[in-house]
Amino acid sequence: MSDTTTSSVATRVGDSVQRVDDTAKLTGGAMYASDLVFAGMLHAQVKKSPHARAKIVAINTSKAENLPGVHAVLTGKELNYRIGLYVADKDILAKDAVRHFGEAVAAVAAESLDIASRAVDLIDVEYEVLPPVLSQMDALDESSPLVHPDLGSYDYVKASFSPQPGTNIPNITKIRKGDIDAGFAEAKWIIEREYTNPSVQHVPLETHVAIVEWKAGDEVTIWSSAQSPFTLRDLFCRAFKLPHNKVRVVIPHVGGAFGGKAGIHLEPLLACLSRKAGGRPVKFQATREEEFSLLPCRSALTYRIKTGVDADGRITAQKLLMYWDSGAYADYAVNVTRASAYSAGGPYDIPNAWVDAYTIYTNKPWGTAYRGFGHVEFFWGLERHMELVAQVIGMDPLEFRKKNLLKPGSTTLTGERINEHTGNPLKCLEAAAKAINYGRLTPEEEERQARTGRRIGKGIATLHKAPAMPSFTTTAAVIKMNSDGSVVVNIALTEIGQGTATVVAQMAADRLRFPVSLVKVAVERDTDKDPFDWQTVASKGLLLTGNAVIAACDDLLRQAYSDAAQVLRAQTADLDHDAERIFIMQRPEESVTFAALSIGYVYPNGNGIGGPLIGLGRYTAQGLTSLDKETGQGLPALDWTYGAHGVIAEVDPETGEYKVIKIASAFDVGKVINPGTMRGQCIGGMIQGLGTAQCESYIYDGHGHLLNPSLTDNKILTSKDLPEEIECIAVETPQLDGPFGARGVGEHPMISVAPALANAIHDATGAELTHMPVRFEDVWRAIHNKQPIDTWVTKAPAV
Amino acid sequence: MNDIFKYRAPTSRAELFSLLAAHGEGAKILAGGTDLLVDIRSGLVRPELVINLKKVEDFSDLTWSQSEGLIIGPATTVNDVLHDAKVRDCYPLLADCALTIASHQLRNRATVIGNIAHASPGADMAPGLLCLGARVQIASQRGRREVPLKDFFTGVKRTVLSHDEIVEAITVPPGTAGSRGSYRKLKRIDGHDLALVGVAVTSKDGAVRVGIGSAAPTPLLIEGLTDADPADAVVAAAREAIRPISDLRCSKEYREYMIEVFVRRLLEEVR
């Protein structure tokens, strides 16, 4: 129960402010899209393909249509719309062909979930099953079937992407820096390895859910668990050729997203069902099983890294080949490819680099954005590779990394010059290494090892990431004062658990010099009422929205000062304020309250002046450019957040079973806005990273059937799986254009956890791990030099 | 759950048995529900009638007597066993097995008899109960019969039960009270997971018994071993008995290996 009246002490950035949304969430009062019910609402269910690749020969919906209580049945044939973020390659329902297991082929809206389910069972689909292409490496083969034979006819974003018609490649991103041949010629050692990651699931606790109402006159309202209301609205309008002012998107509380709810997913289908059902609202929430294959996942990656190192241990050249498994649709995978390509070398100074990053279609559920946007995947290979290179050249892995880290004066792969304000990867790495007593075992650890018979090892890994976003990404904030002097902030950056509402309230409070209890950040996002924001992705919210909020506060104060100057017969330069009033600096007793100014000041005789105090702030990413399509040179990075992890692992050398004793992670966040929420973001990411490192993956059989679409066989970590000790460390090298010096850290804690773990296991046992996840069996196989098993791509035994 | 069925909660054995006899295969018994409701939701079973037997008044609870040993009733939950003082005293192995099942909330509902009657190859209560010589008390309108647990399972999710029969008790004889033994379970994570393999070993009065789960179509019991047998002989007997498969959870090879490791380690513990 926050106190809105007693405290007038200004809240400062850096204070431990309690989350502003916790009371609603703790009492069950917070409404999520899944909780919403509207009068006349229908329930949708979807008929899904049991095959990975097939022709749709016929669909018979007559029995479903005749079932009492059914209001609309749809198949792909009657829907002539193409959806796609960057490449418009997806039909709302599969039309002539299905391209992945679990793809939607028909849908029903009915008066109840039970009736809709029965109706879907009554739809008969005749398929001609075709052999699928399941591995992205196979899909590159000239003889491979084409997932999209019509790739050449699709619309796409030409400034950033390069589809290759007649192939399975919707994008190639190239980076060329320096002279790669000369770099390898200088090298004493050249080390080349390949690393792989499977697809994984985001597993938000709330599965995707939306309610859509398409009323007469094309008035469309969408309530959704989506992360990015404006992008959803704009993509929706583009697909249906509707004016933006006809479509309203409302986002209530969101039960976790992690990138999986960015973009557009269920909304077009539900819109079409609603339109066919005469405008009644239609609701659909994915089951946990549907979340795995009706909705998208994270792309698989095969990463080939070739590194040249000179006699001093300096990297002279790096050739980096990325093969991204997009699954059946390009969605975000093409942009994951692009963002990963320009970050591909990690926070290292690489004078000569060559990156070819391919996005490749296969007949599997499609890949989308996932916390880290490609970086979790490629850092697995990169930071394992750095470990192996150090081992080959006989150098300590920490020393090898330190020698090659970016430093002021270094240039990135795209030619950006790093300076002392960019952030400090060295400080992060040293802090993480120190926190685990890197390089030696403590007496307690020696004793523990002797007592248990298990081996203790220590590993480190570095990371970096910049927001992957358009060069002109922009946002705005509006701050409105109520007549009691409290304020409401409107932004379209969604609160998906990350703490946006809290840190925005805190930054606004600091800038206004108010206690945070006077600041409310509106709960719902609403494209009809909130100012534009591009998307809630990429760890860009804090920096961009933070700057917009500061500008909005300044705008509001400017108005208040102007009105106060008139009331107090002073110049604005003579004024100052506290949480309640604006006063004359020299004579503070001459003052006017914010409450009195908030909706226009009224003189004793009844005259009014001024008006409602409403501040507007805008902020656009500064100075970024598109990348040259042939060389990749340009400035794509708003800000780089650096970090490092240290992991202590304990391995049973006989069985491969292991546990994490400690994880310590450091991030250069520029300025900590709220220690409690930052620590929450960090630990959450570190544990999600450990989950994907240890046990998570999509497992398919040879026909492309997904074998583990459930929490029974796609385990995520539980409370019992936590490391014995978790340490979060903040480094604060201010970002000069960040709000209060801050940069984002939403995704970073998850990046490079996996290689830090594998490096620790390697240290303990010598196990050479190149596949994620690192299951106990994989460690056992590596220790005992057994053939690795590949059960996460295509070769799993049928069960 | 969209599959439609009727629900009945008989309060007497007679009513229960007549419902079962009348509906045959179309009826399913609901005890804890933690397997049944999952199977109904996934479409694995499609009953027309679900019969809750927790309201039947004359079933026994969890009890113990010097003469009959431990009696586990139809409504005895896994947590009942886990927290029972007599179990902890006389059959600590059962508490060991119970603790590895699912999560606290599920253990509040899941019944021991359900775990056994569902006949999953990886049923966590099975290796322990097999080692302790448990017997299955079966009842129907036609009468009662008793089957040793080792003869109860006939295949993956298949048992000797007819459609009109229920398990009204599992009894653990007093003779195995005080057995030394424990249970090891290979999982993918430390948190709740199914058994990739599960091994229990007991030793009592010179007799060594090994129970193994997730290693064959049914849980296995290996008897006839003694304290005098070298570990290699016990391992050889286990290797002879198991028929593991490769599946999405782990490979046959790793299952075989881990069973051997667990048997050796548990033997060392109980001896």
Place this chain on the structure above:
Amino acid sequence: MWMSVEVNGHIYEREVTEHWTLLRFLREDLELTGTKDGCSAGECGACTVMLNGEAVNACMVLAAEADGATVETIEAEAAKGELSEIQAAFARNYAVQCGYCTAGMVMSVRELLRHNPKPTVAEIKEGIEGNLCRCTGYQQIIEAVLDVSGQITNETRGGLKYV
């Protein structure tokens, strides 16, 4: 089936759909939407409620089974608008992020503390094992339980380190 059930101190007498779970009954019939559905398969714990005083997954209980029973959900946790001690400790310790697991988590913590007023860290982990959380990484939830059970010390107090 006609049934009578006490939920959060109120008696509800209703015709219940026999194949519905307690979770659907609570959310769809009684419109108590604080209890969440995360998997409908007993894996995630988001639907944890108290049934006759014991924590259960509401998705793993048929509504009809609650005939004559007492059910408590998150809606009854904050009495008279004041957060309960558990809820207040969650708030103090940043134990909430997206909030979707929170109702079930609070129910499990209540069950744990009922049996064990001063649980060790291992016992806390065991107690909330059945409640998946994808946001927090659990640590601040564990700290909240230590806090509400009066066990916060310099060792157990979590904090951000600065270098």
